[in-house]
Amino acid sequence: MKIRAIRLENVRRFTDPVEITGIGTGLNVLAAPNEQGKSTIFDALHAVFFKDAKSWDKDIRALAPRAGGEPRVEVEIERDGSCYRLAKQFQKASGKGDLRIWQGDHLYLQSDAAEAWLQSLIKSPKEGGPSGLLWVRQGLTNFADAKETLAARQDLMSSVAGEVDSITGGQRMDAIRRDVRQSLDRLVTSRGAKKGGALDQAMHEVATLAAREEELADKVRELRGQLDQRQDLRRALTDLQDPETQQSLEARLRQSQQELQAAEQYQEKLTVAEQALRTATLVLDNHNSALAGFLARRKDRVEAEQALSAAAQTLKQICEVLDPAHAEGKQAEQVLATAKAKTQALESRLAQMQLAARLEQAADQRRALQQTLEQARSVMQQVAALKAQMEHGPDKAAMERIETARDTLALAAQAQQLGAFALTVTYQPGQEGRLTLDGAPLAGGSRIPLPEGGSLEVPGLARIELHPGDGAGRDQLDQAQRALAAALEVVQCDSITQARAAHQARQEARIRLEEAEGQLLVLAPEGIMALMQRLDALPVETPPAEAGAPANEPEDEDLDQLEARLVAQRAEMDASAVALDQARQSEARHRLDLEGARVSHQAAQQRLERAEAALAGQSDTAERLAELQQRQTELQQDLAAQQAHYQALQQDAPDLAPARARAARAKSEQAATREAIQAHLRDLAVLDSRIATTAGMAVEEELAEVRDQLSAAQNRLAAVEFEVAVLRRLDQALEQARSAAQEAYIGPVLQELQPLLRLLWPEARLGLDAGQVLPDQLMRAGQEEAFDSLSGGTQEQIALLVRLAFARLLARKGQPAPIILDDAIVYTDDARIEKIFDALTLQADEMQILVFTCRQKSFRALGGTQLSIRPVSDPA
Template sequence: MKLRSLALNQFKKFTSPVRLDGIADGLNVIVGPNEMGKSTLLEALRAALFEKYSSKAQPITALQNDRNQAGPVVELAFELDDGVYRITKRFVKKPYARLSCPDGRTLEGDAAEDVLRDLLGFDEPGKTGAKAETLGMWNVLWVQQGHSFGALDLPQSARANLHSALESEVGTVLGGRRGRALPQAIEKQLGELVTGGGKPRGAYKELIDNIETLQTDLADLQGRREELSRTLDQLEQAQETLARLSTGDRDEADETELADARKRHGHLAELEARIAAADSDLALKQRNLEQANQALVARTALRQAIADEEEAVETARKGLDDVRGREKEARARLDQLRTAVREAEAGVTTADDAVSHQRRILAAVERKGRIRELEGRHEKAAAAEERQRKARQEAAAILVTDETLTEIRDAAKALETIDSRLSAAATRITFDMAADALSGIEVDGRKVAIDDPPVQAIGPTTITIPGQGRITVEPAVKDRDKLRDQQREARTALETALQTGGVKTVDDAEEQHRRRQKLVQDGELARQEAVLHAPATDDHDAGAEALAGYIESLQLILTRDLADLEIDTLPAKQEADTALRAALEQAEEARSAVDMARAALGGPEDALGALQTQLGTVRTRYDDSGVRLEKRRAELAAAEENQADTALQAAIDAAEKAVSDQEDAIASLKDQRTDETLPQLEARIGRLEQALRDRREKRGNLKETIAGLRSHIEVLEGAGLDEAIEQKARELERATDERHRADREVQVLNLLLTTLRAAEQEAKERYLSPVLNRVRPYLQLLFPGAEITIDEDLRIVGVTREAGYEEAFHHLSMGTQEQIAVLIRLAFAEMLVEQGHPATVILDDALVFSDDHRMNRMFDILNMAARNVQVVIFTCREQLFEELGGRQLSLQAGSAEELVSA
């Protein structure tokens, strides 16, 4: 393919028609300063050929110019073997495509697009516009500004075209696809055993890990043999300690002091709760501003946390499944020993029922307090929603919407434009005469006054002078009738738009629109206030109505709980707490009895104990990770709801006043405090409770420990440790032998892969010779004695220069990378042209990193390549590229009648 001409209108920065004609065979140069639009010309070339005319994707709408957003139009003429084709496309507004063929056919729309793709060998663009993969070789040969250096971006479609051209000259490499698949198969087989760095993986790694596990297990068995001796010593020590702690004279005094401290704590806690509630309300308003500033950071952190937690959940799940299997087997062996434990647990059930009853009473007390709090929130939210409703009603009564205002503005602008054009084309008639001389003079039957402005004559105008006769003025206005029709249409359109908005003037429409926006904003602020007072929770949606329903449901639950508990009134919270603690102590005593019964199982359960501990740890990690993951996902969803700056500022202003009022209320409550503090009383209560609990727990633990140690000794004495140690040693020996066989397999596969890769390299050099032979003359001219290396996927790997040392391509300087990348593109184009494929090379501001010596050599190379391939250069460096030669081209004004925009 050879480009011949390019024309565009309303395309990005070009707001008037321009043309680029006379594009010849060989080397063509378009020189111009920055912001002349050279890169835009290349974008127009790409759009004319590769973008779908009917697309509404963002890259297509971005082709419009910023000044009037008209429909971009581009026309390209190009030549193939059978003659010149001309493709014209208009995008975005009233889009169309038209392809004129050398045989006289003219194709429209999708038919034109289909034929164009068949001619030039590229794929249909996707919904988001043309991409590298759809452009194929054109993405390689047409280099946009800033993309000429570095490794070539070869999409799969481009590589397929080049491989087809290579195989047509030298055949396939290493027996074609099958030959290339053999090293890949060996790599895959080797990759199942070791990583790229040679580290074990898969079954090979599992074998090595198993050997380490067996070694650990063997050491563990040997340690258990030593443990038996230590356990006997521990039993003797525990029995002595239990005898010392059997007295409990201090318990009664501690319990009396504890009851008094709890009573004082209750009174103070109620006061502190009121202060804390007031502080919470204050903190809520202060956090609103802080959360607005931290939203972005928090959201990013949440996303990273979610990814981390997902990985942790998966890891914990695998570990949990493994431990569960082993724990299940161990538990089956102990089921027959647990019958006695179940009898003791029956007593726990009775105590738990009492605890459950007291918990339900306490929950009902707390629910009643929650209902009182929510009723206050509901009252504030309902008031805010009423203000929101009124604002929305008033806004709906205003007909000037964003769309209506846009229509009015466009119609007014169009009328102003037509009036200006008529005024500019009219013939101005000015009467510079005394008042008495003007007496009786008429223009089209209307008398002329001394203060009248000049007459603007568009059509035939008659001036009557009493006693003298008439003067007829006939202005030669081009398209006069058409302009008058447009003026009437524009005026009608403006009047229609004003009627639609229910206003009389453009200023009225602007004022109504501003008032409507203010009402909408007020409604949104009221909505946000309602959401602040009645936010969405896991139990109900946001809003006063939803909150009222939730309060009603809490009332129903409270009524049902009272009926179920068979009580008419609820006790005070302190009484409910005291009753619950008493029930808990009774349940603790019942559980102590169960623990004593379970301790008798200690020996047989020791083997299971380790697995249960591991299972509990893994399960906790899994459950915690799952809970954290779901919580953070929910937090992320909430964080992604954006809040306008104006709404946030309004909320802050309102919060500042609320903060001041709340601080006054807090100060009043704090004046009621005494010299005692909650932490002081809580410390005393905790100290006394802990002292009582410690003494009980020590006695119970020592009894349980003694029973467990006795059972553990029985198990260790009968576990057959010596036989288990001998069995584990035999397993370790067998696993070690299997490891030696796997080591040899890895060595054999490595040797085979190395041999095949050497043969592949030799064949690859022959396969890539067509490209290397074409680029070698250019490379020798630029880097004497150098050789280039490319891989089978046609990527540039490196350059060999001094003393046969190969330098990696990405280690070369930016200028050298750019120069070699240009040479490779020229070689690709020459090979494709020689085989009859369309190929034109376009470079936009290339060679930006070349020194003077290299630049002169590159100019010679470009002229050499232009003998076989059409080359188009865009550059902003006029003085430097004067030495390039080639055909100098420049932009010319085009015709709007030929490239009609919309």
């Protein structure tokens, strides 16, 4: 198992989420000042792996921040090539915490199943788990927990060395073997547990209690599910019955109803205004009809008087002159012929001018459409060019990869500068600047890193060539440079500046493309083909050549003037035709006898009498006409005012349909809330009844009792099985050779420990207590020293090396576990700490090591992956 990332929230000083990411496979160092939370992270890791999520004991309570809150710890791990994310949430309410395990984005396990999986992954120290050997708290390096971790050490050694036998042969060996076999026969046979024996009884008891425990556990899970469901229902009911929610629903309903009422009242006002407008229109129409009738009757009387006068005159003319009437008819025919000729000429000229005007208008439209079409085609070419331009240059994702590679390169370069060979010069007074580095004067008083070496010249004395070593972080720097070069090669750029410029050009091209597409949409909203079709639909006839104006006609006359003249000419022609007809009729009448003229005169007289009768009783005066016209003006003004009032109301009128919809929706929401409350109350009543029935059966108490009985039975079974195993193992062990058993027992750990020990004392050897599997003496310089008599620093160093040896044995056993050291080297001097660093680096090639320390300057030389604690929201 390897730890890849750690996240904390509401853990002591970390009330806001923080994380440690980028934890590598080998050596990892978190160097930070005191009170920065390193021990907190250690305790949080211990809690997430060895504390049940539903626990709220003193260790978990100690993790809660002073400001209040419930600790949450997330750890990303790698196991057998797969990545998992553990998220453990502790809650003050006992039994309410939760553990969830994700594999990628998939929820892998949760709750009890997740806890069981985690326990199978790494046992607690008290259960012989390796973390008791490899996870060292601050100030506890020297096996202060030797009794707690004894089982772990012995289990580890047993797995690699076998059992110790201190008994020698002879009759005593035979007697012991007979006792062992008799004890085995009372418990087991060759086919299994002996019927009626202690092992058989223990197995039967465990099976019975396990079945009962499973049955009760199902009932308890059902009860807890019902309790959780009841809690959810109560929470939902509380939300629905929340006074603020109810007030909000009532306020929305009242507001929607008020808006609807206002809209309806406004609609009524608009209806009244519409009715007033219709009434004003009807009154004006009636008055106009009355005025038109009055004017028509007056006109009829005038025309009757004129007709009577004309009839009298005609009669007189007939009586006086008959021949002139014939001449007048002839003259009228000539006048009519002349008027017809002028009218036909004007009609022909007007048709030519109208045709020319239509063709000129079509030509203007053609030119405008042609210009728009050319602009649209130009914009289309621009769009195509911009799209092609957008295909070049890095996109946002590629640019982000380049910037990330640049930042990584900068960090790697900084790390190399920090870990590289450096030079600090302190000049004697008056000697400043005498030394040169690569030909340049060397400044004094500051640290100058030399990752690439250099040439140091002492004038008049010597030239010193400085050769760099391997260089801290050189591989990371080269890797970062290759990553940046690869990222730039993908986008075909030679530098970050060129990539940024290409990315900026791509962004600008995208903006211009959007503008061009918008312009194209304005120019051709239906497409260029539609513009071309409209252009083809316009007439392309050539306007006829304008005929010159007839003699005595104006040359610069426009279309309106010509139409006015044609109307006048047609009126003149009609008058000529009427005059001709009148002349002929007059001639005919003249040719009739005078009696016909008298009949006409009499008819005119009767018409005048009828017109005067129609006006009888009405004041046919100018004052009456002025009064009617004044009334018409007043009615027109009133109608205009009513129209303006109606239009103003109509312009500001609210939409009644949305107001009705909002009111209906608010009412429906309130009704739905009431129905939901009633449904929740019914469901709560049913759940309360079920919970009361189940709780009355005291299944949880019975389950706890059965589990206690099962635990005791399992312990008894385990004891019997252990006895059987021990007897069998003892029987086998007694047959093996006993010579050099103790050497074989502690040999593996000494084999792993000796290379590490030589880093500190080349000729020293360490003695181990076979029973405790702990160091008991150190042999160096021909002398043996008891472990307890060594200095604190030496004990600390040996204890750390022994733990590293245990870690290597675990790794070779196929159970690698991460080593976590929280300020584990506090008494080691500067000389030996470098050798301890060598030992850690040597072991880190096969296992993961996490070192937490406050000694930032001293541990800078340790190297490894440098870790930091940062807020989760921090993008750095």
